[in-house]
Amino acid sequence: MAEHCSSSSLSPSLPLNGRVAIVTGGSRGIGRAIAAHLHSLGAKVVVNYASSNSAQADQLVSELNQTTPKAQVIAVRADVSDPDQVKQLFDKAEQEFGTQLDIVVNSAGVLDPKYPSVANTAVEDWDNTFNVNTKGAFLVSREAAKRVKRGGGGRIIMITSSVVGGLMPGYAAYAASKAAVETMVKILAKELKGTGITANCVAPGPVATELFFAGKSEEMVKRLEDACPLGRLGQPKDVSGIVGFLAADAGDVRAKERERAMATYCVTGATGFIGSWLVKGLLEKGHMVHATVRDPGSFDEAVKGCDGVFHVAASMEFSVTVKENIESYVRSNIIEPAIKGTLDLLKSCVNSGTVKRVVLTSSISTITAKDGNGNARVVVDESCQTPVDQVLTAKANGWVYVLLKILTEEAAFKFASEKGINLVSVITSTVGGPFLTSKVPSSIQVLLSPVTGDPELYGILSAVNARMGSIALVHIEDTCNAHMFLMEHAKAEGRYVCVAQSCPISKLLNYLAQAYPCSNSNRYRVIAEENDVVPSEISSKKLTDLGFTYKHGIEDIVHQTVSCCLGYGFLPPI
Structure with missing residues (x-):
């Protein structure tokens, strides 16, 4: 600070x-x-x-x-x-x-x-x-x-x-x-x-x-x-x-007049993919930023004096290796600590007396394109909540992360309602584009799995396609701009889907093949075409109706993601 x-x-x-x-x-x-x-x-x-x-x-x-x-x-x-x-x-x-x-x-x-x-x-x-x-x-x-x-x-x-x-x-x-x-x-x-x-x-x-x-x-x-x-x-x-x-x-x-207008914000998970871009964007707008990079136990000091809080930090556990009592293990070792961390942060917001709004980074894994009968919806929006029992029954690739996001968001909104906290969540889709982190972000690794040939990560991408009918993408810059937009907009409330564009996984592989030709993407393309379904429309209408606009489309997202990974050596030169 x-x-x-x-x-x-x-x-x-x-x-x-x-x-x-x-x-x-x-x-x-x-x-x-x-x-x-x-x-x-x-x-x-x-x-x-x-x-x-x-x-x-x-x-x-x-x-x-x-x-x-x-x-x-x-x-x-x-x-x-x-x-x-x-x-x-x-x-x-x-x-x-x-x-x-x-x-x-x-x-x-x-x-x-x-x-x-x-x-x-x-x-x-x-x-x-x-x-x-x-x-x-x-x-x-x-x-x-x-x-x-x-x-x-x-x-x-x-x-x-x-x-x-x-x-x-x-x-x-x-x-x-x-x-x-x-x-x-x-x-x-x-x-x-x-x-x-x-x-x-x-x-x-x-x-x-x-x-x-x-x-x-x-x-x-x-x-x-x-x-x-x-x-x-x-x-x-x-x-x-x-x-x-x-x-x-x-x-x-x-x-000095502008100084009084500039708010102070806390960003959790500030060294992560979204967090680092968010800190950058807030500083460029002239805001003061309190950043946390690890769970500090108590958030009181970080939140003190802040006008708003961006809760970005999250566990990125997609699966577990234990063989027995899996659900019990996941709840006690992954989900409960995550919920506790989120509620501790919200308690600090209440104690601060200054925090006016909390923006929570959620995930598209919390919504589904399938209705209660397993049929595909024509339009998927914020109301299409993924049922917990569905996640536990299917245990598809990445199910641990899906369950974590659903239960953490539910607990956060319940606590916020009880304590009178103004809470807004951003349901982010697969985030691409250049990154500021020292390691390749998980979402980038999943997005590029058809190129790298990682079967586990490609399994997650396929599971998303099966649940949603398509792969929804958003550029990191648009993601962070949406977070800041919702923090500042007086009428923002509830949950907002943040998706620039979506396409079936086979079409995504075509974009990847154009940006980075390789044998893996050709091999996976055949598999993807066989598993394609009629895509649902993943709607970001609630966010755009509020006045938000996206800068980047799919081709731009894929191109910048591949270029960044080439520059950092994550992908070998073509």
């Missing part, structure tokens, strides 16, 4: 006015853009560089100082892997501007342009990568923790990388060096509790810089570009804006 600076000298246009910032690696690439952006927000900036050639740093300093009546930017040469030089860098900054530092951004970094496998990585190249990326980040963080101004407004920001979670071959040393930094900063943030100093990492995806292009073929660049959610490489200015947001107090970047 960001801390608010109480300085009355700050304004929405110059939120960093009077503050002093160091930007390591500030003469080129992302660091250069960050230095320029912090200066545009009013900061006095120390541009650090390591090369014996100061031309780029001097040019940036000259350009920025021409925009202000008095020079506010200096260049200081220092090797971040040398503790003495790091200390001298901080000394020079304090001496030049006559005050303590407010902001330290560590953007210095190196990447081996040979992209060697682990087996072919030279010891000296590994050492060089860790020397700059990890040791350098440690030395800068250590000095910053001692010398950044306390009492509010102090910021320590490390630039890491999305390759930490991408696990891309050829990036072992680089990814490992950045992963170490991320772990260190998480600990540092806890150690700085109570000081008014925040510590954060910004982990960009592929950004068009000299460092990024070095050693890459046009084919490699194109593959990484296609995997980007926006279909293009990031630009340094994309990263600098995020750093500027973290460096300033969020309220000071915007007008």
Whole structure:
């Protein structure tokens, strides 16, 4: 959670006015853009560089100082892997501007342009990568923790990388060096509790810089570009804006009137597929976010002061391996803990006195296309509840997850009704598109099972097709937009199906085959065509009648899902 600076000298246009910032690696690439952006927000900036050639740093300093009546930017040469030089860098900054530092951004970094496998990585190249990326980040963080101004407004920001979670071959040393930094900063943030100093990492995806292009073929660049959610490489200015947001107090970047209008939300399961995108979307809209990543036992602290709560966290157990007393085992070990966690969260919402609405992430597994006689419905909507006894009798692939979702949602609405909580649920279908997580989300694995050839996951996909008559899809961006839309819409109530489009499983396999031709999808296509039924219409009318619109269709969802998985190495190159 960001801390608010109480300085009355700050304004929405110059939120960093009077503050002093160091930007390591500030003469080129992302660091250069960050230095320029912090200066545009009013900061006095120390541009650090390591090369014996100061031309780029001097040019940036000259350009920025021409925009202000008095020079506010200096260049200081220092090797971040040398503790003495790091200390001298901080000394020079304090001496030049006559005050303590407010902001330290560590953007210095190196990447081996040979992209060697682990087996072919030279010891000296590994050492060089860790020397700059990890040791350098440690030395800068250590000095910053001692010398950044306390009492509010102090910021320590490390630039890491999305390759930490991408696990891309050829990036072992680089990814490992950045992963170490991320772990260190998480600990540092806890150690700085109570000081008014925040510590954060910004982990960009592929950004068009000299460092990024070095050693890459046009084919490699194109593959990484296609995997980007926006279909293009990031630009340094994309990263600098995020750093500027973290460096300033969020309220000071915007007008005070807007600050009062911006709500604070809690997101459970914030590191998951939907949760991570939801946090991203809320922050981009200017909201304050309290995020939980594990069941904390008590949600009181996370929910305290929040206007609304998004309950996304959920168990992803599809099956169990026990052979005896299966139903009893599932209820006591999976379902009851999940229900307890949900009710504990709702109790914290009641205790908070501030939470106005809770949005619960539900699942399309809670509804069915078959009526009580087993016949297919023409239209499937929120009223078509899946009977619990049907789930227990059939025990189709994924039945544990289906039962979990049905019973948890029922318990949540019952408790909400008794306690007067405004609860809305989003019945999400199979979610696709690019992901921000370090692991491939379960829904993506199920969606791509015809491609990967995983029989268990394909069994789940087939079971969904059998129950629903088709596979319903929605893009991750639309999913999260629907969550936020329902949180904010005054007339939202009850359950809402969130489906962009649906199609029989055989047609889905055609889309997959177009995006990623392989023998598995051809083999499964024959099986799917044999099992196709007349599809029911899975209706999202209740949501669209409220005013919500979808951005992405099936082809877009499938293409972006495959491209993202290719980029992260989950799927082998075609």
